[in-house]
Amino acid sequence: YEVSAAGVCCAGISVPRMATGMQEKQYTPSLLSFFIYNPSFGPREGEEEKKILFYHPCDVEKNEKIRNVGLCEAIVQFTRTFCPTKPAKSLHTQKNRQFFFEPEDNFWIVMVVRNPMIEKPNKDGKPPTIEYQEEEILDTVYGAVLRQCYSMYKLFNGTFGRAMEAGGVELLTQKLEKFFYRYLQTLHLQSCDLLDVFGGISFFPLDKMTYLKIQSFVNRVEESLSLVKYTAFLYNDQLIWSGLEQDDMRILYKYLTTSLFPRHSEPELAGRDSPLRPEVAGNLLHYGRFLTGPANLKDPEAKFRFPKIFVNKEDSYEELHLIVYKAMSAAACFMISASVELTREFCEQLDSLVGPQLTLLASDICEQFNINRRISGPDKEPQFKFIYFNHMNLAEKSTIHMRKTASVSLTSVHPDLMKILGDINCDFARVDEDEEIIVKAMTDYWVVGKKSDQRELYVILNQKNANLIEVNEEVKRLCATQFNNIFFLD
Amino acid sequence: MSDEHYLELCDNPVQFENASSVNNVFFDEANKQVFAVRSGGATGVVVKGPDDKNSVAFRMDDKGEVKCIKFSIGNKILAVQRTSKAVMFCQMNLQCVVLEVSCLCFVFRSLQTKNASVLGFCWTNWNEIVFITDQGIEFYQVFPDKRSVKLLKSQSINVNWYQYCPETAVILLSTTVQGNVLQPFAFRSGTMSKMSKFEIELPVVPKPAKLSLSERDIAMATIYGQLYVMYLKHHSRTANSPSAEVVLYHLPREGACKKSHVLKLNTTGKFALNIVDNLVVVHHQSSQTSLIFDIRLREPDCAVNTHQPVLPARSIHPYRIPLSDSSSWSVFQPDIIISASEGYLWYLQVKLPPTVNLLQDKGKLMDFLLRRRDCKMVILSVCSQILEGGEKGSLPVVATVFDKLNQVYKEYLEAEQTYTLAMESGPSRGSAAQKRPVRTQAVIDQSDMYTHVLSAFTERKGVSHKFIIAVLMEYIRSLNQFQITVQHYLYELVIKTLVQHNLFYMLHQFLQYHVLSDSKPLVRATPQPRLSTANDEIVEVLLSKQQVLGALRFIRSVGGHDNVSARKFLDAAQQTGDQMLFYTVFRFFQQRNQRLRGNPAFNPGEHCEEHVVHFKQLFGEQALMKPATV
Secondary structure (H helix, E strand, O other): OOOOOOOOOOOOOOOOOOOOOOOOEEEOOEEEEEEEEOHHHOOOOOOHHHHEEEEEOOOOOHHHHHHHHHHHHHHHHHHHOOOOOOOOOEEEOOOEEEEEEEEEOOEEEEEEEEOOEEEEOOOOOOOOEEEEOOOOOOHHHHHHHHHHHHHHHHHHHOOHHHHHHHHHHHHHHHHHHHHHHHHHHHOOHHHOOHHHHHOOEOEOOOOHHHHHHHHHHHHHHHHHOOOEEEEEEEEOOEEEEEOOOHHHHHHHHHHHHHHHHHHOOHHHHOOOOOOOOOOOEOOEOOOEEEOOOOOOOOOOOOOOOOOEEEEEEOOEEEEEEEEEEEEOOEEEEEEEEOOOOOOHHHHHHHHHHHHHHHHHHHHHHHHHHHHHHHHOOOOOOOOEEEEEEEOOOOEEEEOOEOOOOOOOOOEOOOHHHHHHHHHHHHHHHHOOOOEEEEEEOOOOOEEEEEEEOOEEEEEEEOOOOOOHHHHHHHHHHHHHHHOOOOOOOO | OHHHOOEEEOOOOEEOOOOOOOEEEEEEOOOOEEEEEEHHHOOOEEEEOOOHHHOEEEEOOOOOOOOEEEEOOOOOEEEEEOOOOOEEEEEOOOOOOOOEOHHHOEEEOOOOOOOOOEEEEEEOOOOEEEEEEOOEEEEEEEEOOOOEEEEEEEEEOOOOEEEEEOOOOEEEEEEOOOOOEEEEEEEEOOEEEEOOOEEOOOOOOOOOOOOOOOHHHEEEEEEOOEEEEEEEEOOEOOOOEOOOEEEEEEOOOOOOOEEEEEEEOOOOOOEEEEEEOOEEEEEEOOOOEEEEEOOOOOOOOOOOOEEOOOOOOEOOOOOOOOOOOHHHOEEEOOOEEEEOOOOEEEEEEEOOHHHHHHOOOHHHHHHHHHOOOOOHHHHHHHHHHHHHHOOOOHHHHHHHHHHHHHHHHHHHHHHHHHHHHHHHOOOOOOOOOOOOOOOOOOOOOHHHHHHHHHHHHHHOOOOOHHHHHHHHHHHHHHHHHOOOOOOHHHHHHHHHHHHHOOOHHHHHHHHHOOOOOOOOOOOOOOOOOHHHHHHHHHHHHHHHOOOHHHHHHHHHHOOOOOOOOHHHHHHHHHHHOOHHHHHHHHHHHHHHHHHHHOOOOOOHHHOOHHHHHHHHHHHOHHHOOOOOOO
16 A cells, blocks of 8 residues: 655634624525526527526526526636646535536536535624635535436436437426435535545445355345346445446445435334334234335235336436335345336246245344454544545545435535545546645644545544644554455455 | 166177076175086086186086085085085085096084075185074084084074075064064175074964065175175055055164165065165066155155155066066076076176156155166266257256255365375374275266267357356356355356357456356466456467457457457458458457557557458458558
């Protein structure tokens, strides 16, 4: 594990949000507007409205919509003259920041984020002073969030082009409306950070033997249920196996862990007699249940409809049913060509085949996991926190983030430190070489960023009196102990 | 149907003059010799052993009808019994082909009990002999030079009949009126030891008591290294037993004899028993078919130690010459069949290939095959066959079969390791020197599987890559489960298959969980950061297999193509002799150079000069990419 220390710098970071008065109010970044347009749809004057495919918030006056879209179009056009291949990605202003993204030819998505600000009350009844913190948000983070919006749309709807082909602008606007109306409510811009930049996948640490058992399980299911084209396997919201390609898995993983799983966590927590508790079928005790599709197989009214997803296949895409089936903490996603109609019989067959096996496997994994944890020693609060990301396999691991929920991702460190991590990441993105950056934050924290080959590691150390050399040693030790384990490729 | 005969007679039977009014034929189970005695020996005795070297011919005086004739072990002393009261010993000099033996003979008649009649005798050594009379058992040492015998031990006991197992030198005596109390004696270099007696449960107890246990219904043989007494229990109308069965009594060296196994014959009639390759073979006379039983094969749906035939009844494979009537055959332990009227002695053999189609349950088939002597090729062919079928639901079967193979493989590896450790710690320690574990054919290692099964399987057309990968992973899973170190060529097979189908993400995931990385060639210690090591190794593996494009695609998929050595790839491409491949690879790197440095040329540090020359030779100067003009 060698890293050439290309640059080591120390920087003092001031903390502007020190409380100076009781009435001071702080505002986190928030979504001002979000719109999608295609300039080629209304090239003539007076037809500008036709360009707009989606606009949030919808109650904005028509002319203002047209004006805002026109402004973005102009900025993009204008910046193109400097670099034809790379038009502007963001526009910084005092009050807000705009992000532009052209996912498909001529289709533009724009997201406008209001800068965080502090409202300071003034004496003598004067209106409060508003202080915008325009440098507090990072292009990389929100640029990634914007791209993720599109990826998520594409996962469930296919490309914009596909909707155009199928039903023209009308269908596309319908689809956009339907999807983004709900999706934008789940965007929590205040808690976006470095992890959004990575868009990584957390892998479940597992010994080889248990991993091979899972392989065996997946292969057997795919063999006996030949309709199943791809399978993904997760445990504790962490990925263990994906038959999907990496980029598709990345966005599906995001959907599963931030949307589907949190919505379905209740039955596991429910008591024994709760009606949510899965039923025990016959003699076969198993805890398998469908997270998508029918909630109860026994229900004669049950519908066998599953969400459809679109994944890349060479030059085109493939439409699939997404069946998510869970037993205890183990979840298996089975993907089946959308051209097949799924029946009650199939679901029953899947339930009876997968349910018992998955239940058994889940308890095996749990047992192995506990053994491994016992070996690695008791969980004591370490002196450091870290984020790790590997660009090659998208593996990410964070001890900074608490469990992600549908509503909010909790971090255990101060936003200022998160900002430093984001800054270091930007620095790393600029050059190809391996680098190491060590920052001393004002709050006695040391922040270390390391980039080696395709991996990035960010460590936050809470050692007040440590010097640079000691911090360096500490990080070395951390690398040796934490990243020597089984599941990171290093 | 002809392919279903799983029993056959050996190709090279011992041939002898057939029994007739002038030629008496005797068989000695201890030396496995057939004696053809013409005219009481006067016109010659021809002895044929299991191999030609053991054939002996001699003449002796006709002093009456011969009742029994046997050589001691090593053909040192000949014992001939003509009356029920006396046995004659002759010392042989086997250097000569034909001997006159009469001059060397002496007759022994000083038996312990005067009125006893000799039921028979057995040689237990080159000069030790046991006489069984109706009144007891007498153990002697014979001194041919002194023409004398010495009594070593004797025991009086009423004897109905006896059986001898030469392999273990155990004699079994039938005692009591009904004959069903059996008394075994064991012999070993000058000692005779009485083993504990036991009683055979008769189906019906006759009243008044009479001899009810026939010697024809009892046989002794060693199965899986243990001595068993086999009792052919006929069905009886009175007792509640609808069909005949064979009851096995385990006779340990020490301790009591116990009823251990019951073999269900599911039919009635006359039977004969053989033991072949640790299988109990039961011949049924009226149907002319045979059944086989494996006492180690567990029957899930039967009571403990009750066995059903492993396979459906089949006749023995017809012999190459037509035989008159097999019902006149005599059967001897363990695996001998003699037709005295035709003059043949055969060894019975089990043919494994036909069993494959007769036993549908592959798990059971494997259990059966793994205990057979010449099983290796059959097992490997079964493996290929299972993979070939590719029928639905075959993966669990494949898994079961792999697990069974690896169980045996692991046991051997462990025994080998224990032996090696014992040798290293020095032979002085411990009493008996440890025996090196024998590698039986049932030990199917990774190289066997690779060579005979997996390699061909992965190359076969029309098999889905999903199934190939599933099978390979299943094998690796099984090896891991038995903690056997996986050989690198299995990993290479997986990598090759994944790369051929562009399944790089799967490959990454396997690497990530170290499923493919424990072998040396994949993670050789290098001073580079470890991240790239496995990738480098995969590239090496692919290049060495001439999969140049696969290697390029792989390295591009991991984003490493900007940093790889162009020379390595160009070398490999050049070596294949495929000009278009070389062109493609060369172009790939020119484009890379263009992208990285704005110039398609190679840097001097890359040492690609010879490849540039080679390219010019093949395709001409003009084919080279020119620096883009701005």
